[in-house]
Amino acid sequence: xxxLTGSLLTAADxxxxxxxxxxxxxxxxxxxxxxxxLAWWLARSRSPWRAPxxxxxxxxxVLPPTVLGFYLLVLMGPDGPLGRFTQAMGWGLxxxxxxxxxxxxxxxxxxxxxxxLRDAFEASxxxxxxxxxxxxxxxxxxxxxxxxxxxxxxxxxxxxxxxxHTIGEFGVVLMIGGNIPGRTQVVSTQIYGHVEGMDYASAHxxxxxxxxxxxxxxxxxxxxGRRRMRVLP
Amino acid sequence: MxxxxxxxxxxxxxxxxxxxxxxxxxxxxxxxxxxxxxLVPLFEQQTGHKVxxxxxxxxxxxxxxxxxxxxxxxxxxxxxxxxxxxRSGGAVTGTRFTYAIGRLVLWSRQPGVVDGNGExxxxxxxxxxxxxxxxxxxxxxxxxxxxxSLGLFERLQPRLVMxxxxxxxxxxxxxxxxxLGFVALSQVYADGRLTEGSAWVVPTQMHDLIRxxxxxxxxxxxxxxxxxxxxxLRSEPVRxxxxxxxxxxD
Numbered sequence: 001x002x003x004l005t006g007s008l009l010t011a012a013d014x015x016x017x018x019x020x021x022x023x024x025x026x027x028x029x030x031x032x033x034x035x036x037x038l039a040w041w042l043a044r045s046r047s048p049w050r051a052p053x054x055x056x057x058x059x060x061x062v063l064p065p066t067v068l069g070f071y072l073l074v075l076m077g078p079d080g081p082l083g084r085f086t087q088a089m090g091w092g093l094x095x096x097x098x099x100x101x102x103x104x105x106x107x108x109x110x111x112x113x114x115x116x117l118r119d120a121f122e123a124s125x126x127x128x129x130x131x132x133x134x135x136x137x138x139x140x141x142x143x144x145x146x147x148x149x150x151x152x153x154x155x156x157x158x159x160x161x162x163x164x165h166t167i168g169e170f171g172v173v174l175m176i177g178g179n180i181p182g183r184t185q186v187v188s189t190q191i192y193g194h195v196e197g198m199d200y201a202s203a204h205x206x207x208x209x210x211x212x213x214x215x216x217x218x219x220x221x222x223x224x225g226r227r228r229m230r231v232l233p
Numbered sequence: 234m235x236x237x238x239x240x241x242x243x244x245x246x247x248x249x250x251x252x253x254x255x256x257x258x259x260x261x262x263x264x265x266x267x268x269x270x271x272l273v274p275l276f277e278q279q280t281g282h283k284v285x286x287x288x289x290x291x292x293x294x295x296x297x298x299x300x301x302x303x304x305x306x307x308x309x310x311x312x313x314x315x316x317x318x319x320r321s322g323g324a325v326t327g328t329r330f331t332y333a334i335g336r337l338v339l340w341s342r343q344p345g346v347v348d349g350n351g352e353x354x355x356x357x358x359x360x361x362x363x364x365x366x367x368x369x370x371x372x373x374x375x376x377x378x379x380x381x382s383l384g385l386f387e388r389l390q391p392r393l394v395m396x397x398x399x400x401x402x403x404x405x406x407x408x409x410x411x412x413l414g415f416v417a418l419s420q421v422y423a424d425g426r427l428t429e430g431s432a433w434v435v436p437t438q439m440h441d442l443i444r445x446x447x448x449x450x451x452x453x454x455x456x457x458x459x460x461x462x463x464x465x466l467r468s469e470p471v472r473x474x475x476x477x478x479x480x481x482x483d
Contacts, residue, residue, distance in 0.1 A: 070404075078409040095410040096361065096394045178394030178405065179366060189397070196292035196397065197368040 065171025120154020305453025363414030
């Protein structure tokens with residue numbers, strides 16, 4: 001496999017693939033960590049803040065990615081609140097760094113992680129948790145051993161969507177990435193660069209590899225999710 | 234008797250031919266955005282024709298034109314792309330000419346940062362240097378050539394951040410995300426002066442000349458407005474405006 005792709009793909013292309021996978025994995029893990037409590041709160045809370053928070057979470061869906069990316073660029077810059085914070089902490093600027101891309105990806109895919117989880121939590125309803133409570137479970141125990149397993153399909157969906165969405169992420173990366181090989185040069189911008197540079201052969205090859213690989217991963221994840229469901233009583 | 238005379242008037246107007254105002258769809262290289270936006274109202278006023286301008290990187294515009302985009306005139310950032318289109322039949326032969334010669338400039342949005350010789354490049358006062366992707370933009374290629382001429386390319390390569398177009402390179406510097414960058418002079422120049430910050434205009438011997446050429450595209454072959462636009466760009470008063478915007482002319 002590496003022999004075949006090694007002749008068709010340049011070192012830069014391979015580095016872009018590796019970086020894309022790293023970004024997608026890191027984004028998915030971070031997103032699930034953030035989305036779980038957020039989705040839980042949105043599903044269960046009676047607070048009047050529910051509606052505005054829900055709208056805010058869904059906002060990245062509505063904004064064009066390049067617009068989102070542009071405002072992230074401004075926010076991360078020395079004039080923006082985030083940029084001023086990171087500079088004050090001695091971390092420099094987030095733009096053109098992997099961390100910056102990670103943050104951008106998390107914002108970009110947030111609704112894709114929160115929504116399925118929220119739906120799954122809402123679908124399992126209050127009954128199982130009430131029963132757990134009457135049996136003496138603490139809120140954390142109830143969450144861990146009752147709510148979470150029931151929401152597993154939602155978790156799989158959230159993970160799959162976040163992963164896939166990040167692999168295909170383009171607009172945000174284009175705006176805040178700076179296309180630095182090994183750090184912010186991902187497959188989508190690499191393909192775009194090949195097209196713009198009129199190197200269509202490289203573009204086709206890289207796109208085909210991305211397509212096949214992504215399809216394979218998503219198929220695998222979908223099958224994994226289904227098998228888990230059959231195991232549940 | 235009123236209807237026949239109305240019909241006659243209508244027919245006469247339709248038969249007026251090329252004197253009627255037409256529309257021209259023009260694809261413009263990103264670096265020429267500001268001057269073009271100044272020139273379009275002048276052209277429309279002078280000729281009565283309407284201009285529909287789309288701005289983008291020359292590479293992207295080439296892809297679109299090659300795949301049937303309805304542009305009738307191309308104002309490229311290089312001379313290679315119009316030549317390619319001529320060879321492939323996408324452009325009308327014999328209509329290619331240099332409308333502007335690009336000037337590369339090292340720019341910072343802070344005044345007093347860039348000196349008149351570009352010596353700031355030799356120091357360590359900056360952690361990022363923005364350029365346009367040299368594969369995609371002539372100004373990016375010129376930036377790399379300049380760094381090589383100065384013998385600074387190896388040293389500064391780790392600090393390079395690449396914009397997908399000269400517009401994006403400028404954006405990186407304008408938002409402060411990169412303290413320095415190589416941009417087109419036209420992006421930071423108006424009415425014969427620098428608009429803000431500090432700059433070093435790179436001497437032309439440090440890089441290949443950036444000949445920006447315009448060409449009539451195949452789709453615009455029979456459009457009088459398209460030919461009128463090309464003639465307009467060659468006229469001396471317009472060339473003066475182009476020079477005032479930070480370019481040289483032949």
